[in-house]
Amino acid sequence: MGRYLARVTDTEATDTKNPNLNYGIVVDCGSSGSRVFVYCWPRHNGNPHDLLDIKQMRDSHRKPVVMKIKPGISEFAASPDKVSDYISPLLSFAAEHVPRSKHKETPLYILCTAGMRILPESQQKAILEDLLTDIPVHFDFLFSDSHAEVISGKQEGENGQRSEEVAKNLLAEFNLGCDAHQTEHVYRVYVATFLGFGGNAARQRYQESLAASTLLRNRVLGTQTGLSPDSPSLDQSQFLYSINPHSSHPWEFSDYCATRWAVLRERFDRGLYASHADLHRLKYQCFKSAWMFEVFHRGFSFPESYGSLKTALQVYDKEVQWTLGAILYRTRFLPLRDIQQDNFRGIHSRWRSFSFVYNHFLFLGCFGVVLLSILLYLLRLRRIHRRLFHPGSAPSLWIHEGLPQKNPQKTPNPL
Incomplete structure (x- = not known):
């Protein structure tokens, strides 16, 4: 489910x-x-x-x-x-x-x-x-x-x-984990690639070989084979095989390769082939079908009677x-990276909460100090104001401040 x-x-x-x-x-x-x-x-x-x-x-x-x-x-x-x-x-x-x-x-x-x-x-x-x-x-x-x-x-x-293959000579190892030191997502797979043996490269080599053999035959026999559409160069090798999708046997001889290009093109223009078919596929279908036959049965040694071989374009x-x-x-x-960013956001969020409280206390403390300073300053001004407007207390004020008295009164001589 x-x-x-x-x-x-x-x-x-x-x-x-x-x-x-x-x-x-x-x-x-x-x-x-x-x-x-x-x-x-x-x-x-x-x-x-x-x-x-x-x-x-x-x-x-x-x-x-x-x-x-x-x-x-x-x-x-x-x-x-x-x-x-x-x-x-x-x-x-x-x-x-x-x-x-x-x-x-x-x-x-x-x-x-x-x-x-x-x-x-x-x-x-x-x-x-x-x-x-x-x-x-x-x-x-x-x-x-x-x-x-x-x-x-x-x-x-x-x-x-994406699966482990049992092979000793062509093993590759790669790590899909986000940490290079973790081995939880380390995979060993069988990898083999044969550069130059794909369908396009094989077709190019085949064309070159066919052209060379045709020119040699023309030179020996004095013919003009392959030099005009009226005298095509016919291939007598195994590359006359093609796929017949309506047959119960996966590979069998087909008349597709024997059909003239003009007929194939006319059928294509009339929409008689599958919707995904195009001119490129139409042109190379004959050779690629024969190439696949050779790769699977001659190269990979699948028996020609093997009926369980299926192609898969999609899985689920x-x-x-x-x-x-x-x-x-x-x-x-x-x-x-995402985990580190989330951790940073968490730390940053906690720091912001702490800094918010800390800043509020700091602000209140500073505000209290300033307010206290203002109060002390006002109290001192009040004391000074009182002493200035009470003469009897003025001398003590100057004495208290350690300054000389202004206009000192002379004491009368008793004599």
């Missing part, structure tokens, strides 16, 4: 009028496109052993606040000055959902993965510099130099993993993305 209630709560629209909610933005700059994720969390509960309760923000229609654009950021390697314009729609989208009053305290992280890792370091630096220079001019998010980076494959794997209505792990890791010290 508790799990069900938590699931219902997570799917509710985010209450943007709640002043106690904090927000965070993560932009995943991948090889084929970039996506922005907006997260939110309430104030920390004060327990240093608990992590922040970070959830994906949902709009008024209870849909996750996510937006994707294409192509990948690495496509701007030759024109890094256009990167900020490229990523601006994602940040504008996030800015529309995060309350305006929260912008200056909302951290923004731009994390680049495989596509950027392939680029030379000089090109990576040029792209990041453009982001760091232009974004603060147009957006008020909390965005510093350390918030834009090219993360390693190991970091990406650590962000995506939460998208399975490494970006959640990334913001959880980067905000791990915020609970400690």
Whole structure:
């Protein structure tokens, strides 16, 4: 029941009028496109052993606040000055959902993965510099130099993993606790990344290999294969496989790869494919289906008859993305900051109460001293006034003051 209630709560629209909610933005700059994720969390509960309760923000229609654009950021390697314009729609989208009053305290992280890792370091630096220079001019998010980076494959794997794996050779350890000396939230996970073996990089290598073999065959046979749409270069390898989602068998031969592009485009224009399909997916679907077949069955050795392999985009209505792990890791010290601020407020509040009482007593004491001084001064003036207006007492006054008498009377001579 508790799990069900938590699931219902997570799917509710985010209450943007709640002043106690904090927000965070993560932009995943991948090889084929970039996506922005907006997260939110309430104030920390004060327990240093608990992590922040970070959830994906949902709009008024209870849909996750996510937006994707294409192509990948690495496509701007030759024109890094256009990167900020490229990523601006994602940040504008996030800015529309995060309350305006929260912008200056909302951290923004731009994390680049495989596509950027392939680029030379000089090109990576040029792209990041453009982001760091232009974004603060147009957006008020909390965005510093350390918030834009090219993360390693190991970091990406650590962000995506949240359970301990039994492995000896590729173990990574990270601490999600707000105190680096605490080990309660230290996790050891299996991390393996194979740079250059993703779908896009594999397709590029495959195209280069196919072009080289076709040119060699043309040179040997004296043909013109692959040089015009009328004589395409046909692939006779295993990359003719494709997914048939209506089949009980997860992988089988399909006529999709054999269909001419003009026919596929015409079907797309008529809306015969799924709503999330686009031209980019249409163009690369054939190769990626075959690539997945090779990765799972030839690479990971899953039997072709294995029927229990399923893909998961969401778990309890939460998208399975490494970006959640990334913001959880980067905000791990915020609970400690909140706890310290609460402690400071408590100490400050007690000091204010004490100082209020102390200041009142000090004021009353000072007021009493001043009042007593005034009274003593008035009494002394009264004494002086009385002696001045009573002549018989005047000599004693001068004698009492230690001063010579004025106009002393001469005593008559008895003689």
